[in-house]
Amino acid sequence: MPEKNSASIKTLLEILFVSTRLGLTSFGGPIAHLGYFHEEYIRRRKWMDEKSYADLVALCQFLPGPASSQVGIGMGVMRAGILGGIVSFIGFTLPSVIALIIFALILKGFDIGNAGWIHGLKLVAVAVVAHAILGMAQKLTPDLKRKAICLMALVIILLWQTAYTQVGVILLAAFIGFIIYKNHNDEDDSKIHFPISRKVGIICLALFFGLLILLPILREASSLDWIAMFDSFYRSGSLVFGGGHVVLPLLEREFVPTGGLSEESFLAGYGAAQAVPGPLFTFAAYLGAVMNGWSGGLIATIAIFLPAFLLVLGTLPFWDQLRRNPNIKGALMGVNAAVVGILIAAFYQPIWTSSILKPVDFAFAAILFSMLVYWKLSPWIIVVTGAIGGALLALLT
Structure with a gap:
C-alpha cells in the first residue's frame, strides 16, 4: 500500500x-x-x-x-x-x-x-x-x-x-x-482510462447546472459582494464558446457599465493578460484583484474556471464508450x-x-x-x- x-x-x-x-x-x-x-x-x-x-x-x-x-x-x-x-x-x-x-x-x-x-x-x-x-x-x-x-x-x-x-x-x-x-x-484498439466513475460524472454535471440556476437566486437574496462577483464570473465561464477572447465582451458588460472598474482599467488588464503565459481566462484574476484585492482575484479565478472543471469531469466518464461505439x-x-x-x-x-x-x-x-x-x-x-x-x-x- x-x-x-x-x-x-x-x-x-x-x-x-x-x-x-x-x-x-x-x-x-x-x-x-x-x-x-x-x-x-x-x-x-x-x-x-x-x-x-x-x-x-x-x-x-x-x-x-x-x-x-x-x-x-x-x-x-x-x-x-x-x-x-x-x-x-x-x-x-x-x-x-x-x-x-x-x-x-x-x-x-x-x-x-x-x-x-x-x-x-x-x-x-x-x-x-x-x-x-x-x-x-x-x-x-x-x-x-x-x-x-x-x-x-x-x-x-x-x-x-x-x-x-x-x-x-x-x-x-x-x-x-x-x-x-x-x-x-x-483496428484502433486505443483505450482511454478514466479513473473516475459515471456517478461522479453525473454529480459534476448536476453541480454545473445547479450552480448556473442557484447563483443568480442567491445573488438577488443576498447583499454579499463576493456572491455577486462569483455569479458574474461563473456565468461568463459557463456560457462562452470559442475561448478567452470571446469571454472578454461578456466580462466587460458585467463590470464596466456597473462601475465595477473603468474602461481604462479593463483595457490595461487585457494588455497584461496578453503578456503572460497560460490561459486568457486568467484575465478574471486581474479583474477580481482590481475590484477586491488579491482575495477577489482568487475568487474570480475559481468562479470562471469552475464550470470548465465540472464539465470535463462530468463528460469524460462517458466519452470513451461513446468514441468506441x-x-x-x-x-x-x-x-x-x-x-x-x-x-x-x-x-x-x-x-x-x-x-x-x-x-x-x-x-x-x-x-x-x-x-x-x-x-x-x-x-x-x-x-x-x-x-x-x-x-x-x-x-x-
Whole structure:
C-alpha cells in the first residue's frame, strides 16, 4: 500500500512539474497551448496516443469554456484521477494568475503590450502551432474525404466568425463523418482510462447546472459582494464558446457599465493578460484583484474556471464508450478532421496575422520552427530564444 501511495504522489508531482513548466512558457493563446500540450504530453512523454488526444481536443472544443485549460485538466484526470486534474489545472493556471494579480495591485497602467519580447513570443506561437498542425494533419486527415472535411471547416471558420460557428462546424463534420464512415472498420484498439466513475460524472454535471440556476437566486437574496462577483464570473465561464477572447465582451458588460472598474482599467488588464503565459481566462484574476484585492482575484479565478472543471469531469466518464461505439466512430473521424481545419483557421487568424508583420518576422519564425522540429530542442529553449530575439529585433528595427 505505501508503494501505491508513493507512486501516486510521484505521478502527481510529475504532473505538477510538467504543467507548471507549461504554465510558465505557454504563450500565444488557446490554439498555441494545444500545440505545447501536443509537443510535451503526446510527442515527448507519450501519455496518450494521437487519436485519443484529438478526441479529447474535439470534446473540449465542443464544450463551453476555455478549451486549452479543459484539455490540460483532462490530461491530468487521465493520468491520476481527479487529483491529477486539479494539480494539472493549478500548475498550468497559477503562474499567470499570480502575475495578473501582481499587475492589478502594482503595475496598473504599465504599457507592455507593444514590447519587443512580447512580439517574439507571438512568433514562438507561430512555430509551435505550425508543428502541431503538421503532426495532427498527418494522422487525422490521411485520405481525400477527411482532407475535404478539414478544408470545409477551415473555410467556414474563416468566413463566418461567430461564437457558435465552431460548435456548428463540429456538429456538421460529425454528421458528414457518420454518413461517409459509418461502415468504416479500423483496428484502433486505443483505450482511454478514466479513473473516475459515471456517478461522479453525473454529480459534476448536476453541480454545473445547479450552480448556473442557484447563483443568480442567491445573488438577488443576498447583499454579499463576493456572491455577486462569483455569479458574474461563473456565468461568463459557463456560457462562452470559442475561448478567452470571446469571454472578454461578456466580462466587460458585467463590470464596466456597473462601475465595477473603468474602461481604462479593463483595457490595461487585457494588455497584461496578453503578456503572460497560460490561459486568457486568467484575465478574471486581474479583474477580481482590481475590484477586491488579491482575495477577489482568487475568487474570480475559481468562479470562471469552475464550470470548465465540472464539465470535463462530468463528460469524460462517458466519452470513451461513446468514441468506441461503431456508430460514433465515423462521426468522430469527421470531427477530428474538422478540428485540424479549426486549428489551421486559428493559426491564420489571429496567430499569423498578429505575428508575421514583416519579412524579418517570417524569417525568425522559420528559425524557431527549425529549432523545434529539426533540431528537436526543448520548447522552453524556443520560448527563451523567441523572447530574446524579439527584444533584439525591436532594437534593430
